[in-house]
Amino acid sequence: MDVDDADHDAPPSDKSEPERVNGGVRDEDDSTSLPPPQGPVIGPKHAPSYRLVESVIEKKEDGPGPRCGHTLTAVAAVGEEGAPGYIGPRLILFGGATALEGNSAAPGTPSSAGSAGIRLAGATADVHCYDIKTNKWSRLTPLGEPPTPRAAHVATAVGTMVVIQGGIGPAGLSSEDLHVLDLTQQRPRWHRVVVQGPGPGPRYGHVMALVGQRYLMAIGGNDGKRTLADVWALDTAAKPYEWRKLEPEGEGPPPCMYGTASARSDGLLLLCGGRDANSVPLASAYGLAKHRDGRWEWAIAPGVSPSPRYQHAAVFVNARLHVSGGALGGGRMVEDASSVAVLDTAAGVWCDTKSVVTSPRIGRYSADAAGGDAAVELTRRCRHAAAAVGDLIFIYGGLRGGVLLDDLLVAEDHAASETTNAASHAAAATSNAHAGRVGGRYGYDERLRQSVSVTAPDGSVVLGNPVAAPGNGEMHNDLNTENERMQSGRLTKGVDYLVKASAEEAEAISATLAAAKARQVNGEVEFADRDRGSEATPSKKPVTSLIKSPDSSGLNNISGVRLHHRAVVVAAEPGGALGGMVRQLSIDQFENEGRRVSYGTPENATAARKLFDRQMSIHSVPKKVIAHLLKPRGWKPPVRRQFFLDSNELADLCDSAEKLFASEQSVLQLRAPIKIFGDLHGQFGDLMRLFDEYGSPSTAGDISYIDYLFLGDYVDRGQHSLETMTLLLALKVEYPHNVHLIRGNHEAADINALFGFRTECIERLGERDGIWAWHRFNRLFNWLPLAAIIEKKIICMHGGIGRSINHVEQIQSLQRPITMESGSIVLMDLLWSDPTENDSVEGLRPNARGPGLVTFGPDRVMEFCNNNDLQLIVRAHECVMDGFERFAQGHLITLFSATNYCGGLVNYTLPSLLQR
Known part of the structure; x- marks a missing residue:
C-alpha cells in the first residue's frame, strides 16, 4: 500500500x-520573543x-x-x-x-x-x-x-x-x-x-x-x-x-x-x-x-x-x-x-x-x-x-x-x-x-x-455533571431538624407571601374565569383573532402576522422513560458514547452578508464564492442575545437598567420565535433525554445558576444530546423578565428542535400587566417602546404551545388537569393564538389548577387561590393517566420548598425553578431530567 x-x-x-x-x-x-504584532497592512x-x-x-x-x-x-x-x-x-x-x-x-x-x-x-x-x-x-x-x-x-x-x-x-x-x-x-x-x-x-x-x-x-x-x-x-x-x-x-x-x-x-x-x-x-x-x-x-x-x-x-x-x-x-x-x-x-x-x-x-x-x-x-x-x-x-x-x-x-x-x-x-x-x-x-x-465531558457510572460518555454538586449548599433539598428550626420564621413569612401572591393572582383572573364559564354554559365557540394584517414597531418597522401551520408528525417509537431527581445525566445508549461528546451549533442559520471586498483576481468574485459569503451574521439578534446573556458563571445584573435591545431587535426576535411556535402543535411530542424547568418568574440569576450547576443549552454545554423544556411563567415578580424571555426566545430560534417552551398563567396580558412585566418593559425601554414591547410579547405568548408529551409516556403542563381535562385531545384541540379571555375552562384548568394538599384528599376541592379555581386529587391524576396511557404528569405553577415535590404516589411531579420566591420564601430549585 x-x-x-x-x-x-x-x-x-x-x-x-x-x-x-x-x-x-x-x-x-528574555530578549527573544514571538514576532510582535505586525504594523498596519492594507488588506x-x-x-x-x-x-x-x-x-x-x-x-x-x-x-x-x-x-x-x-x-x-x-x-x-x-x-x-x-x-x-x-x-x-x-x-x-x-x-x-x-x-x-x-x-x-x-x-x-x-x-x-x-x-x-x-x-x-x-x-x-x-x-x-x-x-x-x-x-x-x-x-x-x-x-x-x-x-x-x-x-x-x-x-x-x-x-x-x-x-x-x-x-x-x-x-x-x-x-x-x-x-x-x-x-x-x-x-x-x-x-x-x-x-x-x-x-x-x-x-x-x-x-x-x-x-x-x-x-x-x-x-x-x-x-x-x-x-x-x-x-x-x-x-x-x-x-x-x-x-x-x-x-x-x-x-x-x-x-x-x-x-x-x-x-x-x-x-x-x-x-x-x-x-x-x-x-x-x-x-x-x-x-x-x-x-x-x-x-x-x-x-x-x-x-x-x-x-x-x-x-x-x-x-x-x-x-x-x-x-x-x-x-x-x-x-x-x-x-x-x-x-x-x-x-x-x-x-x-x-x-x-x-x-x-x-x-x-x-x-x-x-x-x-x-x-x-x-x-x-x-x-x-x-x-x-x-x-x-x-x-x-x-x-x-x-x-x-x-x-x-x-x-x-x-x-x-x-x-x-x-x-x-x-x-x-x-x-x-x-x-x-x-x-x-x-x-x-x-x-x-x-x-x-x-464545558467538559464526564463518564457516567455505566461507562457511557456524557457531558455536564452526572450528579451536579450543590453550589454553596444552595441546592441541597434535605433540611435537617436544626436547619428547619433556624429557618422556621422565614418559612412562615414565606408562606404568608405565597398566600398574598395567590390571592392577588386569583383576583386578577376572576373576571376572565367568569367570562370563560359563561361562554361554556352558552355553548359559544370562539376562535382566536387571526388578523393577517401587519403591525409596526414604534419605529415603523413592519411586523408580519403569522398563521399557524401545525406539524402533524408524531413519534412512532415508545420506550420506557425515567425521571432523575437531581441527577443530570444522559440516557444510556447501548450504541455507544458519541452523543455525550458533542456540542451542537446549527449551521443551518447562514445569512447572506453580501459580497466582500476581493483582493484577488476578478474571476475570484464569481458565483463560486457564494458558499464562502454565506456566513452567519454577526448582527443576528438571537446570536447577539446569546452572546450577551448566556453566561452561566459570569452574568451579573446590569448596572444600568436600560435594556440592551431596541424595539426593532425585539421585533426581529419575536417574529422569528413566533413563526416557530406557530408551526408547532398545541401539544408537543418530544423525546428523551430532556431537562425540565419549572417557573422562572424573571429571576434570571437563578436560571444562570441552574445552567452553571447542571449544564447549559449551548455549544459548550449539552444542547446536542439533551433537550430543554420550560413549563411557563417566565415573567413577573423577578427583576429580569426581559433577560429571561429574550434568552429563551433566542435559544428557541438557535435550537428550534432542542429548546421547547410551553405557556404558563403569567403569559397573559391581564396578569403580567399587574405583576411586574409591563412595568419592567416601560422602565427599561421607555414608555413608548416599553408598552409596544409588552404588547408584542403578549401576542407571542398567545402562540405558545400548551403542553408536551415525552416519549408518549409523560405529559408536561404548567398547571394541571382541574375539573375539565380528561383526555389529551382536549388540550390539542385548543386553537392558537389563544388569549385567556377567548379560552375555555380547559385553558383555565390547564394553566391555573393545582393538586390537593396531599394524597389523602381526593376528588375536586376549591382552590385557595380564589373563587372558581379548583384543586384535583390523586384519583383524578390516576384516572387521567389511565385514560391516556400515560405514566406521569409533570407540572409547575406552585412554589414547592425543595423545588421538587411528588403527588399521587409519584404519578404527578411539581417543579419550581425560582428561589426566594416573592422576596420572602426560602425555597430551593433544581431542574429534573427525563431519560429513556
Whole structure:
C-alpha cells in the first residue's frame, strides 16, 4: 500500500537552526520573543512566522520523540482555573510512525536514498500530552481498550474528547471504528463508539472534521485499492448513530488522499490540497456547507494557492486557514515562503509570508539567499501535524530530508483576532471584550474553554455533571431538624407571601374565569383573532402576522422513560458514547452578508464564492442575545437598567420565535433525554445558576444530546423578565428542535400587566417602546404551545388537569393564538389548577387561590393517566420548598425553578431530567 513518497530521500539541510525560545514567547527577562504584532497592512495580513518551543520533558518516555503520520489535537481546559481538579488546555498527540523503511538506524537519523516510505512496523498507539500552561510534555496511559497502532489516521476534538478513526498499521488497514479518548478526568479513558449500518470502511490518508459542532465528516483517502472521493457524515445529534453517504451538489474535489479538512466556526468545511489518483499534488481548496433545506454543496474556494501540496497540515484560526509544509512528490517539498500560507476566507485570498498571492509561486523567491529564511525553512516538512489554541498555531514533528522530526513549533496569528466574519467568535468577542482574559505562557484566552465531558457510572460518555454538586449548599433539598428550626420564621413569612401572591393572582383572573364559564354554559365557540394584517414597531418597522401551520408528525417509537431527581445525566445508549461528546451549533442559520471586498483576481468574485459569503451574521439578534446573556458563571445584573435591545431587535426576535411556535402543535411530542424547568418568574440569576450547576443549552454545554423544556411563567415578580424571555426566545430560534417552551398563567396580558412585566418593559425601554414591547410579547405568548408529551409516556403542563381535562385531545384541540379571555375552562384548568394538599384528599376541592379555581386529587391524576396511557404528569405553577415535590404516589411531579420566591420564601430549585 502506498504510504510512501514524503521527502525522506531528499538530502538533509545544512542550514543553521533558529534559536529556540523557552515556551515560545519572551519571558520578562528574555530578549527573544514571538514576532510582535505586525504594523498596519492594507488588506489581508501575511502568514505568521514560526519559532521553536523549548518544552519540558522530565522523562524520556514523556516526549513523543521523532515521528510522522501522527495527529495533534487541541483539547479545551477542564474546570475553573484555580479550582481543585482544574486541567488546563492541552495538545493531544496520538499514533504515527517512529521509523522509516530501509532504515535500521535509530529513528531520527537520515535514511538511505531510495527508501520506500515509513515503516508500518514502527507505527504506535502512544498518547502524549502537551500542557499549554506548563509547557510540559507527558506520556498518558489511558484506561480502556486502546486503538491499534496506526499512522495516516484522522482525529478531531469534541470538547474534552478526541475522536480517532481509520489509518494504517503493522497489520494493514485499521478498522473503521470510532475510538474516543475521554480526557475529562485525571486518568483518561478509551471508549469505542458503536455505529449502526455501513460506513466509510477502512481507509487511510483521508480527512475528518467536526462540522458545525454536529456532523462528523469523513472524506476521501485510500482503501488499499483506489483513491476515493466519497463524503460520509455522522449526525451526532441523531440516535442511533449511523454514517450516511452524502451526494453534495456543486463542483467537488477529485479522488484524493493526504489532504486536510478543517471546519470554520460557523460550519463551513475547507478541504485543502491532497494528491489525486495519478499521484499529482493538488492546489485547490474546496468548501462544503449544509443548506437550510438539508442539501450539502461543494464550492471552489476563491483565491490563488501559492503551491500544490499534500501531506501538509492545516487549521483554522477564526476565518483564516493556516496551511504549513507539504510534499510535491519525487522527493520535493513546498519551498520557503510558500511553505507557510493562509487562506483568508473573509477576503477570499491566499497569503504567504511575503504578500497576497496572485499567481502560483514557482521555485524560491529571487530575493531569498541560498537556503532561504531560517524561520521559513523550519516549516519545510511533511507528514507533520498542527493544532490551534486561541490565536496560537502549534506544529509537531514530521519528515524533512529523510529525518523524522521531534520539534514543537508555535506561531501567533495577530490578524485572526481582527477578523470579524467568523460569527461565533465575533459574537463572543463583542459581548466579552476585555473580560476574563487569563494570561498564560502563550496568553491563552480562558474564554475559549468549553464545558467538559464526564463518564457516567455505566461507562457511557456524557457531558455536564452526572450528579451536579450543590453550589454553596444552595441546592441541597434535605433540611435537617436544626436547619428547619433556624429557618422556621422565614418559612412562615414565606408562606404568608405565597398566600398574598395567590390571592392577588386569583383576583386578577376572576373576571376572565367568569367570562370563560359563561361562554361554556352558552355553548359559544370562539376562535382566536387571526388578523393577517401587519403591525409596526414604534419605529415603523413592519411586523408580519403569522398563521399557524401545525406539524402533524408524531413519534412512532415508545420506550420506557425515567425521571432523575437531581441527577443530570444522559440516557444510556447501548450504541455507544458519541452523543455525550458533542456540542451542537446549527449551521443551518447562514445569512447572506453580501459580497466582500476581493483582493484577488476578478474571476475570484464569481458565483463560486457564494458558499464562502454565506456566513452567519454577526448582527443576528438571537446570536447577539446569546452572546450577551448566556453566561452561566459570569452574568451579573446590569448596572444600568436600560435594556440592551431596541424595539426593532425585539421585533426581529419575536417574529422569528413566533413563526416557530406557530408551526408547532398545541401539544408537543418530544423525546428523551430532556431537562425540565419549572417557573422562572424573571429571576434570571437563578436560571444562570441552574445552567452553571447542571449544564447549559449551548455549544459548550449539552444542547446536542439533551433537550430543554420550560413549563411557563417566565415573567413577573423577578427583576429580569426581559433577560429571561429574550434568552429563551433566542435559544428557541438557535435550537428550534432542542429548546421547547410551553405557556404558563403569567403569559397573559391581564396578569403580567399587574405583576411586574409591563412595568419592567416601560422602565427599561421607555414608555413608548416599553408598552409596544409588552404588547408584542403578549401576542407571542398567545402562540405558545400548551403542553408536551415525552416519549408518549409523560405529559408536561404548567398547571394541571382541574375539573375539565380528561383526555389529551382536549388540550390539542385548543386553537392558537389563544388569549385567556377567548379560552375555555380547559385553558383555565390547564394553566391555573393545582393538586390537593396531599394524597389523602381526593376528588375536586376549591382552590385557595380564589373563587372558581379548583384543586384535583390523586384519583383524578390516576384516572387521567389511565385514560391516556400515560405514566406521569409533570407540572409547575406552585412554589414547592425543595423545588421538587411528588403527588399521587409519584404519578404527578411539581417543579419550581425560582428561589426566594416573592422576596420572602426560602425555597430551593433544581431542574429534573427525563431519560429513556
